[in-house]
Amino acid sequence: MQDDMVQRILSHPKYQELKAKRSSFGWWLTLAMMVVYYGFILLVAFNKEFLSQRMGEGVMTVGIPLGFGVIMFTIVITAIYVRRANTEFDDLSAAVAKAVRK
Numbered sequence: 001m002q003d004d005m006v007q008r009i010l011s012h013p014k015y016q017e018l019k020a021k022r023s024s025f026g027w028w029l030t031l032a033m034m035v036v037y038y039g040f041i042l043l044v045a046f047n048k049e050f051l052s053q054r055m056g057e058g059v060m061t062v063g064i065p066l067g068f069g070v071i072m073f074t075i076v077i078t079a080i081y082v083r084r085a086n087t088e089f090d091d092l093s094a095a096v097a098k099a100v101r102k
Contacts, residue, residue, distance in 0.1 A: 008100045018092035028078050040070050
C-alpha cells in the first residue's frame, strides 16, 4: 500500500510542478546568497583598503554596514522563501495530498 501511494505521489503532475518550482527557486536563492557572501569575502581578502575607509569622523568603517548588509540579506531571502513556501508550495502540496488520497 505504501509503495502504491509513493508512486502515485511521484507521478502526479502537481508534485512534479512543486518539485521543479521549489528546486528552481532554491537554486536562485542559493546563487544570490553565494554572490553576496563570497563577494563580501573577496572584498575582505583583496580590498581591505576599501573596507577600512572611515565613514565620517567616528570609528565606523565601510566594512561594518556591508557586513551588516550581508546578515540582513540572509534574513530577507529567508523570509522570501518562507513566504513562498507557506503560500505557493503549501498549496501545491495540499493539492497533491488531496488528489492522492482519493
